[in-house]
Amino acid sequence: MPLSHTVKVRVRYSETDQGGVVYHANYFLYFESGRTELLRAAGVIYRDLERKGLFLVVTEASCKYRAAARYDDELSIVTRVDQVGKATVGFTYRVLGPEGRLLAEGHTLLASVDADKNPVRLPPEVSELLQKS
Amino acid sequence: MPLSHTVKVRVRYSETDQGGVVYHANYFLYFESGRTELLRAAGVIYRDLERKGLFLVVTEASCKYRAAARYDDELSIVTRVDQVGKATVGFTYRVLGPEGRLLAEGHTLLASVDADKNPVRLPPEVSELLQKS
Amino acid sequence: MPLSHTVKVRVRYSETDQGGVVYHANYFLYFESGRTELLRAAGVIYRDLERKGLFLVVTEASCKYRAAARYDDELSIVTRVDQVGKATVGFTYRVLGPEGRLLAEGHTLLASVDADKNPVRLPPEVSELLQKS
Amino acid sequence: MPLSHTVKVRVRYSETDQGGVVYHANYFLYFESGRTELLRAAGVIYRDLERKGLFLVVTEASCKYRAAARYDDELSIVTRVDQVGKATVGFTYRVLGPEGRLLAEGHTLLASVDADKNPVRLPPEVSELLQKS
Numbered sequence: 001m002p003l004s005h006t007v008k009v010r011v012r013y014s015e016t017d018q019g020g021v022v023y024h025a026n027y028f029l030y031f032e033s034g035r036t037e038l039l040r041a042a043g044v045i046y047r048d049l050e051r052k053g054l055f056l057v058v059t060e061a062s063c064k065y066r067a068a069a070r071y072d073d074e075l076s077i078v079t080r081v082d083q084v085g086k087a088t089v090g091f092t093y094r095v096l097g098p099e100g101r102l103l104a105e106g107h108t109l110l111a112s113v114d115a116d117k118n119p120v121r122l123p124p125e126v127s128e129l130l131q132k133s
Numbered sequence: 134m135p136l137s138h139t140v141k142v143r144v145r146y147s148e149t150d151q152g153g154v155v156y157h158a159n160y161f162l163y164f165e166s167g168r169t170e171l172l173r174a175a176g177v178i179y180r181d182l183e184r185k186g187l188f189l190v191v192t193e194a195s196c197k198y199r200a201a202a203r204y205d206d207e208l209s210i211v212t213r214v215d216q217v218g219k220a221t222v223g224f225t226y227r228v229l230g231p232e233g234r235l236l237a238e239g240h241t242l243l244a245s246v247d248a249d250k251n252p253v254r255l256p257p258e259v260s261e262l263l264q265k266s
Numbered sequence: 267m268p269l270s271h272t273v274k275v276r277v278r279y280s281e282t283d284q285g286g287v288v289y290h291a292n293y294f295l296y297f298e299s300g301r302t303e304l305l306r307a308a309g310v311i312y313r314d315l316e317r318k319g320l321f322l323v324v325t326e327a328s329c330k331y332r333a334a335a336r337y338d339d340e341l342s343i344v345t346r347v348d349q350v351g352k353a354t355v356g357f358t359y360r361v362l363g364p365e366g367r368l369l370a371e372g373h374t375l376l377a378s379v380d381a382d383k384n385p386v387r388l389p390p391e392v393s394e395l396l397q398k399s
Numbered sequence: 400m401p402l403s404h405t406v407k408v409r410v411r412y413s414e415t416d417q418g419g420v421v422y423h424a425n426y427f428l429y430f431e432s433g434r435t436e437l438l439r440a441a442g443v444i445y446r447d448l449e450r451k452g453l454f455l456v457v458t459e460a461s462c463k464y465r466a467a468a469r470y471d472d473e474l475s476i477v478t479r480v481d482q483v484g485k486a487t488v489g490f491t492y493r494v495l496g497p498e499g500r501l502l503a504e505g506h507t508l509l510a511s512v513d514a515d516k517n518p519v520r521l522p523p524e525v526s527e528l529l530q531k532s
Contacts, residue, residue, distance in 0.1 A: 013302075014295050014424060016417040018183075018470055023413050024191040025161035029280050032158075036279075036338075047338040050151075058157040062195035068250070071417055072302075072313040117201070146435075147291060147428050149284040151337055156280050162413050169412075169471075180471040204284055205435075205446040284449075290457040291427035298424075316417075324423040328461035334516070383467070 003129055004080045005038035011073045021068035028061055031093045031106050034079035038091070044125050054123060056089065056110040063093075063106035073098050081129045087112045087119045089126055136262055137213045138171035144206045154201035160237050161194055164226045167212035168241070171224070177258050187256060189222065189243040196226075196239035206231050214262045220245045220252045222259055269395055270346045271304035277339045287334035294327055297359045297372050300345035304357070310391050320389060322355065322376040329359075329372035339364050347395045353378045353385045355392055402528055403479045404437035410472045420467035427460055430492045430505050433478035437490070443524050453522060455488065455509040462492075462505035472497050480528045486511045486518045488525055 009030050017023040039046050046056065069075055076096040083090035088111050095104040112122045121127075142163050150156040172179050179189065202208055209229040216223035221244050228237040245255045254260075275296050283289040305312050312322065335341055342362040349356035354377050361370040378388045387393075408429050416422040438445050445455065468474055475495040482489035487510050494503040511521045520526075 010299075012295060013298055013416055014422050017412055018415040018417065018419045019188060019190065020417045024194055025158045025165075025413060028158035028161070029278060032279055033276075045338070055152060057152065058198060060195070060197050061157055062193070064193050065191060072311070143432075145428060146283055146431055147289050150279055151282040151284065151286045153284045158280060162411060165412055166409075178471070205444070285454060285456065290460055291424045291431075294424035294427070321418060323418065324464060326461070326463050327423055328459070330459050331457060 003038070003042065004078060005034070005041050006076050006078045007034055007037040009033055009075045009077055011069055011071050011075065013071055016071045021070055024063070024065060027063050027065075027069075027095060027104050027106060028108075030075065030077050030095060031061075031079070031091070031108055034077035034093050035091045035108070038079045038081070039126070042125070042129055044123075049123065053115050054120060055113050055115070056126075057113055057117075058108050059088075059111045060109040061106070063104055065104050067097070067101060067103045069095065069097060069103050075103070076100075082107075084122065084127050084130045086121055089122060089129070136171070136175065137211060138167070138174050139209050139211050140167055140170040142166055142208045142210055144202055144204050144208060146204055149204045154203055157196070157198060160196050160198075160228060160239060161241075163208065163210050163228060164194075164196075164212070164224070164239050164241055167210035167226050168224045171212045171214070172259070175258070175262055177256075182256060186248050187253060188246050188248070190246055190250075191241050192221075192244045193242040194239070196237055198237050200230070200234060200236045202228065202230060202236050208236070209233075215240075217255065217260050217263045219254055222255060222262070269304070269308065270344060271300070271307050272342050272344045273300055273303040275299055275341045275343055277335055277337050277341065279337055282337045287336055290329070290331060293329050293331075293335075293361060293370050293372060294374075296341065296343050296361060297327075297345070297357070297374055300343035300359050301357045301374070304345045304347070305392070308391070308395055310389075315389060319381050320386060321379050321381070323379055323383075324374050325354075325377045326375040327372070328374075329370055331370050333363070333367060333369045335361065335363060335369050341369070342366075348373075350388065350393050350396045352387055355388060355395070402437070402441065403477060404433070404440050405475050405477045406433055406436040408432055408474045408476055410468055410470050410474065412470055415470045420469055423462070423464060426462050426464075426494060426503050426505060427507075429474065429476050429494060430460075430462075430478070430490070430507055433476035433492050434490045434507070437478045437480070438525070441524070441528055443522075448522065452514050453519060454512050454514070455525075456512055456516075457507050458487070458510045459508040460505070461507075462503055464503050466496070466500060466502045468494065468496060468502050474502070475499075481506075483521065483526050483529045485520055488521060488528070
């Protein structure tokens, strides 16, 4: 079982659109909260990585939408690490509605780069995330 | 060759993040502009579809990021229809930078639904888009 | 002393800009969280007001920026009701940084309207907010 | 008469909310487009100012909302410089709907700072904007 972490997110009014549901691109903001808090729970403060000159940049992102999230819903974002390479790390996400219904599933692949956008090895505290599982 | 349409988008300051480039989720906003303007060029005003009670909702979205878009860049969003089903339509997108460099490639699948989110047939003016190619 | 409520907000990466700080317009999203949670604490679920056909729409919004909020900061949004009219309600906001430093001060005026955007009296549970202070 | 500049902005779906209109905070994005294009028309590329180490940061922002902007509307943002100080510049904005109806009026005050957020004199090409009027 890969390392998993759940964070709660309250849907903001600004995140809805005139269709009456959450605008599809905003799920990627929830994914970002999911992986940031997974890292924090594992002892990695992403902000501190950037201060040391290491950036995790998104190179692939995808989402399948199953059912709509709505304003003021408290969503659960369940995040897992699903792959770790020398300079890449992948995360999967499941977005659950207030009653535990699956609303969306997503994936992002991130690359570890320096301030000049050159690939660098993942820091050990990130590459060890899969082993913690 | 499928129908293709190009729209220009100027990157806004609000669309950047502290990494100094466009935040990855914002490419999906550019994709939305791309398909809206492709439809308009084909004679379909999406706003009018909604007024008649037909909604095209995104059910799948993905993007691969090749190089960074930056503030004030004038991007070209090249949109194509790549599949049409009874109640679904797929679009592909290429985001080109000011010198024509490929920055990102994406795809969205949309489903045709009524105001109660029930699937309905695509309007003919949309399902004919592929044939126009 | 007017009714006051404090909510914590974690700054998201998407809310920063290439200046390395929170983009100025995003403070209004924090203000929205502030007043929504003040209302909730007072027993008013704004979502339920909308379901009954009553909308609180922003008619004036302003903010003075004192110091920058940054990525991953946990901000405190201190919200107060500062005026209540027949069909209007005003809120003030103070945004405090992690060490309690004042980062921004804002104000919004909201009008109570029906689904056709016609003014309607504030619901009593909202107009009584000032008296609770 | 102060220098004035008009830019057209097409309302994106992502900019609407479940109230069926443009979310109030997004007008500040239109204001940003307005002042960026006013500066460009006057020969000042804001991106280049930042590359030289000069930043114009928003210190005050306000908006009064008169009528709703809607999805797919082509708005006109009419921007004027209304004050110039040693290290500050103020802009006013009028947002007009497709038929020229006034939808919103806003104001922002910006301060000229260096990369360390210390105040610096406005560059002459900006401080001369009022004289051009």
